[in-house]
Amino acid sequence: MPSKSFDFGASQTPIKTNAPLISHVDQINLDFKEKEVEKYAKEHKLGYVNLRNFPINPDALVLVSKDDAVEGRFVPIHAAGKELRFAAVDPTNAKLKEIAASYTAKGFVVQLYLISEESLSFVLRLYDKQAEKVGVKVLELNEDALESYDKEIAKMSALVEHFQSMSDVDILNAILLGSVKTHASDIHFQPEKGRVLLRYRIDGVLHQIFILPPDIYENILTNLKFSASMKLNVGYKPQDGKLNFQVTGRQIDIRMSTLPTEFGEAVVMRLLDSKKSIATFDSLGLVGRNRAVLEAALQKSEGMLLVTGPTGSGKTTTLYTVLHMLNTPDVKIITLEDPIEYHLENISQSQIRETEGYTFALGLRAILRQDPNIIMVGEIRDQETADIAVQSALTGHVMLSTVHTNSAVETIPRLLNMGVKRYLVGPALNTIVAQRLVRKACTACRKEVPLTGKIAAEMTAAMTEAKKAQPELEIPSVNHIYEAVGCPACGNTGYAGQVALFEILNVTKAFEELILAEATPREMIAQAQKDGMVTLYQDGLLKVLAGLTTIAEVMSVTSA
Ligand SMILES: [Zn+2]
Structure with missing residues (x-):
């Protein structure tokens, strides 16, 4: 469906004006009146039109208010570019002349047509039905x-x-x-x-x-x-x-x-x-080793980078950030999206239309014939798309996509359930990023709470685990964290802005072997942590310690 601006002027499908049923005698009278008007028009070298079966362009109707149309005894019947057609009962009417002149002054060319009283009242009724409702333009907001x-x-x-x-x-x-x-x-x-x-x-x-x-x-x-x-x-x-x-x-x-x-x-x-600036890893909340792992993954010339999480977890934003970083003149990037949320320069972005048969799978096949280096597919959710995506990741392409799973490790069984061959999953995958969005505590009103008791103990336990995964991890040393309060600055929500929590799984050789060995999720998580994965929950608590968000927010999107 074509996108349409609020700016009026684009031609619309004309409204068919179906005349109500009238009796035979009335019809003869009407015909007679119309003939009279037509004759008069000819004598005065004016065009004539019977509006009862004339398609009225709604864009034209909105050019003149109904009040002005009543007073000027005319209706605008056509508008295309700078050409206007007014259909008037009386070409000498002062209001008509005034309005026509005001349009002429703006560079419009106004053509006058003669109509009968019946035509006029017929179209005036349409104003109530159409003009007041449909053609109203929305201002360009400044x-x-x-x-x-x-x-x-x-x-x-x-x-x-x-x-x-x-x-x-x-x-x-x-x-x-x-x-x-x-x-x-x-x-x-x-x-x-x-x-x-x-x-x-x-x-x-x-x-x-x-x-x-x-x-x-x-x-x-x-x-x-x-x-x-x-x-x-x-x-x-x-x-x-x-x-x-x-x-x-x-x-x-x-x-x-x-x-x-x-x-x-x-x-x-x-x-x-469309002008919203592309996020950076910093603004996303991607820091430390997580960031290093992802940056290293972006150096590879083939393989899959999957971003996972529920709807509204910011997956697309992360993918766009990655695309933006990969977007250099020496690579060809093609995307398949639904919808295209940001327009990126030098990248061929293609809009999927499932209802018309243009599916991710079909698009992906077509893309591969366009010789890309990097491919982004909005979402992998069926076997066909998954199979082609895996094949392209194994044949010299960088493949970026999203999968709807709750954690990085869950992506493995998800791909297997979709029908991807077990022996292909490990070799095709480079990195899996699981993420969630949490709200940032409003800095104008957030309240300090001492880090003591049960919360402090839980924090210490989680940070010890995180430190095992990433010995170089810097844990903020603080004696308080924040709770949300609410003030006018944050609309009394206690929060302003969002930050993402990340869990980044680097698919190592050891991890690949676990996939082949049909390991349990628990075993896979243990290996991933050994390979340096900090969980969503741990990353969330790190962001609580850093004063960015609250325990309540982290708990609402993760499970310990
Ligand atoms: Zn506030």
């Missing part, structure tokens, strides 16, 4: 607007009070601006009985922003569906679409999906900020 909304967005609930006096477009703008301002990754509209919840996902957690009245939501939904090229008249089955908006030169692409629910269509919008 930093000024961002600032002026700033306070209100900080107190989102206060914004709701202004809704009655705001236009639908302004409300939608406020919602989009709010998402940018709060660094939200997703916007959720969730209809319930008599109300619609608006929530943002910020740092991986959903926050309720405010409650919308259903009638306002209805208009916002229509706007959004139109902008995302969805079928407006379809609300009974799920739809997917794309749209984008701009904030001072920065384009935010949005993937939007709808789902019919008991109380209306639910909408989730995933914000993809």
Whole structure:
């Protein structure tokens, strides 16, 4: 589905104007009136059109407000580039002349057509049905607007009070601006009985922003569906679409999906900020030996690097960071993605379309014919993709991908379950990175708690284990850790920003032999630790000691 900007001007599918049934006598009268108008138009060397069966371009309709159309007794019927066609009942009408002149002054060429009163009233009725709902453009958001909304967005609930006096477009703008301002990754509209919840996902957690009245939501939904090229008249089955908006030169692409629910269509919008800077290993929280292992893995000219973790664990961000580091002029990199979340220069990125039969497996076969050095496949989740990925990793390609497993070691049985031959798994694999995202404690309000008692003992035990794996590991020596509190700066969540926890498994010869020997997960973990693997839990506690996050966060994403 093509992405469509909020900027109006792109030609839309014309709305078919189906005339209501009318009686035979009325029809003759109408025909007679139309003939009269046509004759008059000819005499005055004007075009004539009967709008009853004329396709009206919704982009044209929105160029003039309904009030102006009523007063000027005309409707805009066509807009393409700088060419406009106005269909008027009376070419001498002052309001019509004024509006036409205002467009001419902006460089538009306005052509006048003559229409009957019937044509006019017919299309004016369409305004209510279409123009007010569909063609409304969303402003190009600018930093000024961002600032002026700033306070209100900080107190989102206060914004709701202004809704009655705001236009639908302004409300939608406020919602989009709010998402940018709060660094939200997703916007959720969730209809319930008599109300619609608006929530943002910020740092991986959903926050309720405010409650919308259903009638306002209805208009916002229509706007959004139109902008995302969805079928407006379809609300009974799920739809997917794309749209984008701009904030001072920065384009935010949005993937939007709808789902019919008991109380209306639910909408989730995933914000993809194309200018969002690529993370670095530092900003990801990849430090020390973990970082060294990954950097060493990136030096290899073949083999697989797999990033694993549940949905929302930051796998894609890590892969993009790796791709960015590998992206030098002397290598050819091709990716297969769904969706393409960042656009990278000098890399061929291909969008998978499963619904149209363009699958990861099919794409991967095609990619191999393009002679790449490095291949990134969004996800390995079926045998076919797994088999081709393994084969390419064994035949001189660097293969990057993600697998949906909870720990690094679990990736081995996962690949075997997908049908990859046991004797190929070890040789194909270089490195497995398991990761989780935790929220960072807000530095404005976090509270020091002494590191004593049970927590201190647990900490010492875990750090002793980690030190066994990595003797060179530097453990912060502190006598306190932090708990989250909550303040206005962090929206009372106690957290701001995220950092990743890593568990990096280096597939050594010894580890490969364990795979062949059908070792248990416990044996594999022991070997991995012997080879230097610090677990997610241990890495989490290290980040607690470093003051980055809290025990509660680490516990919520790992098990000891
Ligand atoms: Zn705070």
